[in-house]
Amino acid sequence: MLAAGLGLKPEHFEEALQARAPGLWFEVHAENYLVAGGPRLAWMDAMREQHPLSLHGVSLSLAGEDPLDAAHLKALAGLVRRLEPSLVSEHLAWSRAGGHYLPDLLPFERTTVTLHRLCDRIEQTQEALGRPIAVENPSHYLALAHEWDEIDFIVELAERTGCTLLLDLNNVYLSANNLGYDAAAWIDRVPADLVSQLHLAGHSSDPTLGAALLIDSHDAPVAPAVWQLFEHFVQRAGPRPSLIERDGNVPAFAELMAERELAQTVLEAGTQRLPLIEATAA
């Protein structure tokens, strides 16, 4: 059973391999391992021997107007077959258009057209991978002309495709801050059975606009307000595999493990109310 996990950084590889803790798991970005051979895949094979893994894609461009990149999807399917990860996830965003790939999770308007497009892409992905995926709610910075409420949109996607929600609580927190809504109320509206995993991360303030614009920078410890949202969700819905992400200002491994322990404590408190949810089997 997966409890609290950590995003794996290459500099922590040896320590992560040796680390032992109940329910510990690691997430990697799939794109860093879409290679023909060599030490990167050997590291993942070794990790897979010791810990459950989650493959988190950042570039499939599910919400893109362009068709999915067939070669990329095939390579991803190969990696999934090789590593048999416990979890596979992607983002409700796009990153590829007109022959260019932009390393970001770009926003789209939630319309019936984009709903249908996302359903097609998610189904195509799930068929290629031979398993359901979880899709992550994006960070919002811009006011767009949406036709659909975000939660209704995600519920509809899940009903039509069988995908689940990777609920990123930091993304909810900063989106609510940036666009002016109540993060806790938003999270309370998310159906508990939609959520298969949780993400926790740190954010930063925009250098010009300050706290009015929070940025999903993953370069700091999880903020107290995001911990509160986490506790609140786990108390309501029960524990889920929960990941601490850190991509910038990466501290020593022990420091990340200590932060992970905080998440583990929250999950264990939640377990007393509800049984741990088992990760989707490969």
Next chain:
Amino acid sequence: MTTQAQLVRVLLGAVAPDSTALRALADQPAFAVYRNTVIKGCVDALEANFPAVARLVGQQWFRDAARTFALEYPPTDACLLRYGDPDFPAFLAGIPTAAQLEYLEGVAQLDVLWRASHTATDAPALDAAVLAQFSPEQLAAQVLQPHPSARWAWFAHQPVPTLWSRSRTRENEGEELAWQAEGLLLVRPTSAVRWQPLSQARCAFLDACAGGETVAAAATAALQTDPETDLAALLGELLLAGTFTSASAHLPGEFR
């Protein structure tokens, strides 16, 4: 209606927003978050992909150059491990402030070759004992397949391999440098990429092998490059480095 391709061009600064819908996005202060994230992602990827270049020129110069490159040559491949291949080395050579650094393009090319070797398909290295069982005539007719991770290059004008290796390992960086032609072999017979100096004759030998030529033809190519070449030493050295993965007899009349 904004298309995503249009939005990409605005994000990269290639065009100004030319529709009401695009302007409504680009005029929001938060639009800069996307622009900054995209450019930072590209620059970070280039810095990770070209570490020897970055160390030689310094971080600020490198990141400025990488930013200009990213706007001109945005990624086309979602696997950023390949970003900058093959355009970044030549782009560096064209930067006016790098005109004195004639070796920079070569150093960048070696960063490309290192990554190619690092991510190449796994394969066993050819054991010298396999070749030892052949008669000289049989050996001459063998075609040696370079290991999937083997990469090599000859630099006729500058000691690019030494510059690259010192920058990469951060060793002997201050030592004096003989300004001469040099070659380099990179190969990953087991887990890590290893590299060693490579003579021009050995480069010629490997070029011939990669072209599907027999040992005899590759030896001729090596001798044409340097008539003093000790062929037994050449083959022994390349085998020891794990440069080949297999040997197969060339059949007369076979098309290659």
